[in-house]
Amino acid sequence: MRTDLIIVIPExxxxxxxxxxxxxxxxxxxxxxxxxxxxxxxxxxLTLCALFYxxxxxxxxxxxxxxxxxxxxxxxxxxxxxxxxIVFFYSYEYLKENELLKGxxxxxxxxxVLGMMIMTSAYHLLSIYLGLELLSLSLYxxxxxQRESTFATEAAIKYFVLGALASGMLLYGISxxxxxxxxxxxxxxxxxxxxxxxxxxxxxxxxxxxxxxxAFKLGAAPFHMWVPDxxxxxxxxxxxxxxxxxxxxxxxxxxxxxxxxxFPLVDDWQAILSVLAVLSMAIGNIIAIxxxxxxxxxxYSTIAHVGYLFLGLIAGTASGFAGSMFYIISxxxxxxxxxxxxxxxxxxxxxxxxxxxFKGLSIRNSWFAFIMLCLMFSMAGVPPFLGFWxxxxxxxxxxxxxxxxxxxxxxxxxxxxxxxxxxxIKLMYFDQPDTMSAIxxxxxxxxxxxINGLLxxxxxxxxxxxxxxxxxxxxx
Amino acid sequence: MFxxxxxxxxxxxxxxxxxxxxxxxxxxxxxxIVKHFSLFITAITFLLSAVLYYQFDNSFSGMQFIxxxxxxxxxxxxxHLGVDGIALPLIMLTTFTTVLVVLAAWEVxxxxxxxxxxxxxxxxxxxxxxxxxxxxxxxxxxxxSMLIPMFLIIGIWGGPNRVYATIKxxxxxxxxxxxxxxxxxxxxxxxxxxxxxALHEVPLELTAQKLIFIAFxxxxxxxxxxxxxxxxxxxxxxxxxxxxxxxxxAIMLKMGGYGFLRFSLPIAPDASLxxxxxxxxxxxxxxxxxxxVALVQEDMKKLIAYSSISxxxxxxxxxxxxxxxxxxxxxxAGAVMGMEGAMxxxxxxxxxxxxxFLCVGVMxxxxxxxxxxxxxxxxxxxxxxxxxxxxxxxANSGLPGTSGFVGExxxxxxxxxxxxxxxxTAALTLILGAAYTLWMxxxxxxxxxxxxxxxxxxxxxAREGFILFLLASVVLLFGVWPAPVFDVMHVxxxxxxxxxxxxxxx
Numbered sequence: 013m014r015t016d017l018i019i020v021i022p023e024x025x026x027x028x029x030x031x032x033x034x035x036x037x038x039x040x041x042x043x044x045x046x047x048x049x050x051x052x053x054x055x056x057x058l059t060l061c062a063l064f065y066x067x068x069x070x071x072x073x074x075x076x077x078x079x080x081x082x083x084x085x086x087x088x089x090x091x092x093x094x095x096x097x098i099v100f101f102y103s104y105e106y107l108k109e110n111e112l113l114k115g116x117x118x119x120x121x122x123x124x125v126l127g128m129m130i131m132t133s134a135y136h137l138l139s140i141y142l143g144l145e146l147l148s149l150s151l152y153x154x155x156x157x158q159r160e161s162t163f164a165t166e167a168a169i170k171y172f173v174l175g176a177l178a179s180g181m182l183l184y185g186i187s188x189x190x191x192x193x194x195x196x197x198x199x200x201x202x203x204x205x206x207x208x209x210x211x212x213x214x215x216x217x218x219x220x221x222x223x224x225x226x227a228f229k230l231g232a233a234p235f236h237m238w239v240p241d242x243x244x245x246x247x248x249x250x251x252x253x254x255x256x257x258x259x260x261x262x263x264x265x266x267x268x269x270x271x272x273x274x275f276p277l278v279d280d281w282q283a284i285l286s287v288l289a290v291l292s293m294a295i296g297n298i299i300a301i302x303x304x305x306x307x308x309x310x311x312y313s314t315i316a317h318v319g320y321l322f323l324g325l326i327a328g329t330a331s332g333f334a335g336s337m338f339y340i341i342s343x344x345x346x347x348x349x350x351x352x353x354x355x356x357x358x359x360x361x362x363x364x365x366x367x368x369x370f371k372g373l374s375i376r377n378s379w380f381a382f383i384m385l386c387l388m389f390s391m392a393g394v395p396p397f398l399g400f401w402x403x404x405x406x407x408x409x410x411x412x413x414x415x416x417x418x419x420x421x422x423x424x425x426x427x428x429x430x431x432x433x434x435x436x437i438k439l440m441y442f443d444q445p446d447t448m449s450a451i452x453x454x455x456x457x458x459x460x461x462x463i464n465g466l467l468x469x470x471x472x473x474x475x476x477x478x479x480x481x482x483x484x485x486x487x488x
Numbered sequence: 489m490f491x492x493x494x495x496x497x498x499x500x501x502x503x504x505x506x507x508x509x510x511x512x513x514x515x516x517x518x519x520x521i522v523k524h525f526s527l528f529i530t531a532i533t534f535l536l537s538a539v540l541y542y543q544f545d546n547s548f549s550g551m552q553f554i555x556x557x558x559x560x561x562x563x564x565x566x567x568h569l570g571v572d573g574i575a576l577p578l579i580m581l582t583t584f585t586t587v588l589v590v591l592a593a594w595e596v597x598x599x600x601x602x603x604x605x606x607x608x609x610x611x612x613x614x615x616x617x618x619x620x621x622x623x624x625x626x627x628x629x630x631x632x633s634m635l636i637p638m639f640l641i642i643g644i645w646g647g648p649n650r651v652y653a654t655i656k657x658x659x660x661x662x663x664x665x666x667x668x669x670x671x672x673x674x675x676x677x678x679x680x681x682x683x684x685x686a687l688h689e690v691p692l693e694l695t696a697q698k699l700i701f702i703a704f705x706x707x708x709x710x711x712x713x714x715x716x717x718x719x720x721x722x723x724x725x726x727x728x729x730x731x732x733x734x735x736x737x738a739i740m741l742k743m744g745g746y747g748f749l750r751f752s753l754p755i756a757p758d759a760s761l762x763x764x765x766x767x768x769x770x771x772x773x774x775x776x777x778x779x780x781v782a783l784v785q786e787d788m789k790k791l792i793a794y795s796s797i798s799x800x801x802x803x804x805x806x807x808x809x810x811x812x813x814x815x816x817x818x819x820x821a822g823a824v825m826g827m828e829g830a831m832x833x834x835x836x837x838x839x840x841x842x843x844x845f846l847c848v849g850v851m852x853x854x855x856x857x858x859x860x861x862x863x864x865x866x867x868x869x870x871x872x873x874x875x876x877x878x879x880x881x882x883a884n885s886g887l888p889g890t891s892g893f894v895g896e897x898x899x900x901x902x903x904x905x906x907x908x909x910x911x912x913t914a915a916l917t918l919i920l921g922a923a924y925t926l927w928m929x930x931x932x933x934x935x936x937x938x939x940x941x942x943x944x945x946x947x948x949x950a951r952e953g954f955i956l957f958l959l960a961s962v963v964l965l966f967g968v969w970p971a972p973v974f975d976v977m978h979v980x981x982x983x984x985x986x987x988x989x990x991x992x993x994x
Contacts, residue, residue: 389636394662395629404625404669408563411673419673423666430662434639434655442643442651479562 016074019081022062022089023129029055030122037115045115049104052118053097056125060093077197078136084485085133088264088337092128092257095344096121098460099256102348103249105457106355112158112247121253124150128261135272137186137196140265144182144229147258148175154253155246167245174238178228185221188214198273205276216280222269223284230262232318233291243311244365248358251307252351255314256344259321263340266325267333278328285322286418292319293425300432306367309432310350313391316429317343323415323422324406332409334482339402341478342390342471346399349387349464356380356453356461370436372445380451380458381440383465390468392433393426397472405479496540497553497569500579500616504533504586508609511602519601523594526605530587533612537583544576546975549983551622551685559626565682568623573980574749575619577831577973578742581838582619584962585738586612588955589731592846595951596730596853597645604645608731611637615739619746624672624682627750631707631743632665638732638740646727653720653727660720664710668751671703675755688754688987691994694762701759704752712744714804715774718797725793726858730849733789737796737841742834745803749827749984753807757988764811767804768906772913774801779920783927788851788858791928792844795884798917799837805914806830806899812906814989822905823985824978829898831977836883836891836966843880843959847873850952851932854945860928865937869945874933876948876956881929883963885922891966 017024033055037048063086071082100121107113123146130143152175156168190196192214193204204210228235243251270281296316303309321343324336357364357373364370374381390397403426410419471478507529514522545552551570559567571579589608597604614637617630635658642654676682679690692700710717721741725733753760760767775798782794807830810823850873851866852858867874883890888897896917903911937943948956966973 394636395632400629400632404673407670408673408676411670412677416670416674419670420667423670427659427663427666430659431655434658437639438643438651438655441640442654474559476558476560476562479560483562 015072016079018066019068019072019074020079021066022059023126023133025062026055026059026122026126026129029058030119030126033115033122034119037119040115043113044108045113045118048115048118049100052100052122055122056093056097056100059125060090063089063093073135073199077199078139079133080135081133083487084267084337085264087481087485088132088260089129091341091344092125092132092260095257095260095348096125096253098348098464099249099253101460102252102352102355102457105454106247106249106252106358109355109358110247112249114157117154117157117249120150120154124154124253125257128257131261131268132264134265134268135198137189137198137201137269137273140268141179141182141186143261144265145179147261148179148229151250151254151258154250155242157250158247161245161247163245164247167242171238171242174228178225178235181221181228182225185218185223185225188218188221192218198268201273202276205274216277219274219277219281220284222274223281223288226262226266226269227288229265230259230318230321231315232288232322233295233315236292236295236315239315240308240311243314244305244308248307248351248354252348252355255310255347255351259318259340259344263321263336267336270325271333282326282328285326286415289319289322289326289418290421292316292322293422293429294319297425297429297432300429303432304367305365306354306370306436307365309367310347313429313432314347316425317391319425320403320406320422323410323418326415326418327406327409327413329409329413330486331483332406332413334479334486335402335405335409337485338405338479338482341482342398342402345464345471346387346390346468349383349461349468350391352457352461352464353380353384353387356451356457367436367439368446370439371443373440376445376448377451380461383461384440385437386465386468388433388436390472392430394430395472396469398468398475399472401472401475401479494539495555496536496543497555497571497616497620500533500536500540500583500620501569501613503536503613504529504609504616505613508606508613511605511609514602516600516602522602522605523590526590526609527587529609530583530590530612533616534583534587537579540571541576541580541976544571544573544976546573547979549573549979554622556622559623563682564680565625566623567626568683569620570622571620573977574831574984575746576976577835578739578746579616579619581742581835582612582615582739585734585838585842588842588846588958589734591951591955592734592849593729593731596849600644604641604731607637607641608735611641611735615743618743622684624675624684624687624751626682627684628665628669628672632662634740635661638736641732641735642724642728645729645732648727649723650727653723656720657724660710660717664707664717667703668707671700674700684750687751690755691992692756692758694758694993697756697759697992698762701752701756701763704747704756705763708744708747708752710744711747712741712800712804713797714770714801715778715797718774718778721797722790722793725796725845726787726789730845730852733845733849734842737792737845738838741796741800742838745800745807745830745834748804748807753988754984756992758991758993760808760988761811761814764808764815767808768812768910771801771805771808772910774798775805775914775917776920779917779924782924783920785924786860788848788860788928788932789845791860791924792841792848792884795844795921795924796837796841798921799833799841802833802896802899802914802917803830803837805910806833806895806902809899809902809906809910810985810988812910813902816906820985820989822902823989824982825898826902827981827985828974828977829895829902831895831981832891832898832966832970832973833895835973836895836963839959839962839966840880840883840890840892843876843956843963844884846952846955846959847877847880850948855941860931862939863932863942864935864939865933865942866945867933868937869943870947872953873948873956876953876960877929877933879960879963881925883967885925886918889964889967891963891970893967894970
């Protein structure tokens, strides 16, 4: 029991700190919420420290099989915390600028992170569900935080209704699985399936609902309807948050359910995921071309990226999962940078939401135009940027597992995808700006965004370490 | 000698790239320094390649100047460089051409000069990288990232329709390349290696070879470009600034040819044999049909672009004639000649097309028109220029004594081994090439000056004269004495022919 508690020290730290942040904010009179912000960042840092200090280097299942800590969970949690630190940094700048600053943003954010950490470590369908709901409920509230905005409210309601529906599906799937295997614990489910006495039809039936739940949370087609509206309607800081760390948690959930729990059904879920992947890549990449709002365009690009993420899972091998992990981490980095750019270009009265706001950026500010160029080419998967390696990695594993046709389809849709990324570069470099107003942004915002952008290039030039890290996550 | 231990291939890649970044730091305010610095960097790069040529061992068919260490150790991807006789002439061509491009931009590009120079210098480094990479993923990274500077060059400094042209260029070439990536990944799953030379040795089923061949074909045929995937080239050429056109025609097209020699033929020789006739027919269509298309162009740059496609038809013809010879005669006699002819054609076309585009550039700077009908009687006001252009026009139509003749002649000669009619059809280019080039020359240069602006034209200045003089001397030199090129590549080509004449079937 004592070890069990040690294992969850990072989660406990985060929970305690989140409550503390709530208290601090209640007593703070500062309109800029400086203390709240710094305590929030501190709590994430403390969680990171706890994570690396208290995590064993073997995998350990705690709380009667409900919670696991293994290399994958530790690494993913580490990345989730690190990414959230940067996200909160960007968010703070944005919220300050747009006078949306409320202490609740950070409290909800911390609870969302807690939900993600639980999802990452959950080894029991119920604890997975609990983590997911903690994350989702925090996100619903965050989307709705801009109370006066009708767009935000619409987005929040849409997100909530569809999210509730998906949770229902997930629960239904869980109950089916429980019905046939008599357990919700992932190892026990696997054993039950392997024993061969379980009726396969009901099992696959339940699994389909689980996959629907996963696909919805990750935003894969055809369960992607909420993504564009939420991305567009929510305040940019929230969109930024939704598009980064929760994707990692969603990936972890997919791995837990499909790989740790339902691996004996690999043939079945490979087939289902292939359909989802192709649909996502097609719908995401094609519809993105028609968008004029950059947040909406990025929403469709996310849908396409989730399709590529599935490719690594479809490969069905340890290195394939590592490929997916690499993909989702690089995606989170790129997505953060891109939304960071949108925040940077935004001004109080006008958010840089339209594609046209990027017109002539190279003349207005050549350095950030270059950063955006790196981000866009990276998203498009052009070497030597990070995004190329993430596509390369999943494609390589896909081909190694013999899904060559799927790989061909995937690269075909990536060509379509290149077009709309190129369009942004075209706007920045080949068009004249509508306004010559200088970019107003704080010094630290510039520095962090620069580091974010250069990381895309530098990891692209030397991707070995990140690849190694992802491979170790699945080597056990 | 201290030069012996230099990592010369790495320097060929990184000196221009770092130099390019440095031009950005110098910035536009110091325009003169940017120009001189860029010229200095390109000159250094050219000297490096000259050292490479000097130290190169002609009698050795394998890779030389090898540099090898792990880049992405997790998957055994190496930073693995080396040159053989096939790559070396192309590297020389690249480094030589970029010196000219920098000189040509001297007084022409007036805005964002440091970006312009940076883009070209980075591009040079990446192109050198393509020619020296021996790891297929490293090759792919250079091959694709090269598109980025070219995309910007056409898009920023191009003509009125530049956005359409540059996006078309990017998407077209990207389309071809990604399928090559899948093929490379498949080869890795079979061999467990990304090493290009290891891929040469691996035995493969015919079906697999065919699919691999098609994937490579998409990448390289688009780049060369072969009929019918050539349509991006006229657009890109017309819209690109002069320097961009020169690089496109002189070097980028050659990468497609290089890709065929480095990947398609040695990795899938049986599929190449299988598709050999198709490729020969496609090449002949390019030579003849595109020749006719060139005849009716009204835009000089477009005309030269089409003439490039037609000339590159000779290159692909020369690459696949050996397979025709294997099939027809069961021996490889004459195969080396065809392939060397194609290589020579690549080199010579690099110089000639660069020269032609620079000539059009010289006129365009003065009159801001590329239309043939806007000119006429240029010889009256620009006699020196007319003389240079005469030489290049003759070379473009394959006149003996110029480098344009050597390659075409060898390829035609080699085609006789397969069939008289192939040789006959290919030889039509000597008529067609002369027709479109000289007809254009006549309409632009000779006759009365109908427009007042034309008679006021100033003849070329020392800078332009120097550029054209350099090119003219190379064109003539290789026309009468092509040995420096042949000597370097002979052993490597021979070894390649030997390799592809053997089946790789299991």
